[in-house]
Amino acid sequence: MSNLGQAIHIKKEILIRIIKAFLSEDFEKQARLIPYVMRPKGMEVPYRCCVYKERAIIKDRTIAGLGFPIEEDDETVSLADYAREALEREEISDKNLTVLQAACKGCATNRIYVTDLCQGCVARPCVNSCKFGAISIVNGKSVIDDSKCKKCKMCVNACPYNAIVKVTVPCEDSCPVGAIKKDETGFASIDYEKCINCGKCTAACPFGAVHERSQIVDILKAMKSDKRVIALVAPSIVGQFPGTIYQLKTAMINSGFDDVFEVAQGADITANNEAKEFMERIEEGQDFMTTSCCAGYNQLIKKHLSEIQPFVSDTKTPMYYTAEIAKQHYPDAKIVFVSPCVAKRAEGFENENVDYVMNYEELGALFVAKKIQITELEETPFIVESSKQARIFGYSGGVAESVTMSLPDEELVKPCIINGLNKESIKTLKKYAATGKCEGGCNLVEVMCCEGGCIGGNATLNTQRIAKKAIDNLANNSQDIPKVE
């Protein structure tokens, strides 16, 4: 969950208003009015210089909520036009993110900067520390030549007055693969060839500039059609809403879904298959295997880390198995995966059994728009109850635990956990791939793109601590996973 309260609040409010607009008599008109209702004439302007600027920003955010890229907006197209286009479109895009570049103006470029604290001291440790000759003393103060500066931070560490600072761009800093860059024009943009859809930039930007391109209109359209719409809820959904998951199922049915499957059902299959595979691999003499259920990790392998492929489990993800089951039950239905993160949008796009992906924020917005109070509802059971271990897939360590508990001999496993992908942990994985060995004799590497696991996904609604408690509560009342032969 992101801590950027205000920006997130506005994003959610916009989603609610888009849904309300869709459900109204006149979607196009109501969509066009969103910025005006949220920032009416005469309102005190909460964040920016004037009400017009605020409305322009809200319009941009609404464009993302309607599923379009903000970067391509030329300001002549009204939200009514976008709404109409959203209603007419048949396809969704595989580019899942879009940047509200107007926000980036307020964000300083990545550089090393000498502050007023510089005392112009005689020792000049900064000048001496710089290997690139980028620092000189002008009028008794130190000055950095940006064209020579390599941002190595030697001077930052050398200055006894802490007068030199590194100004970082939050999105760039958060990206594990260098896919988002604030360029010379001062605007951040995403290189989709590199982007692994980890969603870290969406959570990191203090202006909430990076948006997911929502498929909510497409989902609402499917609900309105004569097709059935089936939701698959990821294990990490437990604890993201008030009430029990059985009440949540009722709430989802009341808000327009025809049936709901727990993705933990597929997680049981993943864990069992992964356990079998693990035994085979170890028998064949391989030193370690990594899990394969995290969508962000799978994108990383595909785009940046192909050398680790031989060590990655061939087992499919919980989404894969659950979508297959859902499709068997309801061959003509539209299948919606309900996700904690943007990475599973990419996975859903590639999976032929999944039609749309909606995140927890969007599901929450749907409940608010439809005035659904979850705790007041009856419980609806799931046809298949998932195991204790499958239900903890959503937090870090859960997958390794499920694989371990699936094995006849639990002692076989020495698990270790990559708890979050970042530049460091990617280096570690590269090393494992190159040497064919892990540190400390570990033989099962669980890789989670988000710190904390799926409960740390960019679109979660609760703090990790409380979410984990709720998950454990449910898991402790569930049966153990069956062992494999």
Added chain:
Amino acid sequence: MEKISVKVCLGTTCFVMGGSNLQELNDIIPRKYGDKVEVMGSNCLGLCSINWEYSRAPYVKVDEEIVHEATVEKVLAVIDKKLGN
């Protein structure tokens, strides 16, 4: 002295709009104020369904005072004011 009562709305709207965070108050309030303040979760306080008021959720009620767009800090500030701290 009467206890101050803090009601944290855990209805769907408030929860989704950021109220989930406010469950931290269950730990913070007893630690900070002992038994001078009583904190409890509450079903929908009925504020979110008035017009567009959901946009100001999450709500917390400190005695009769309504805190909108509530955060842990905001709520603590209201309690402090009431206690005359």
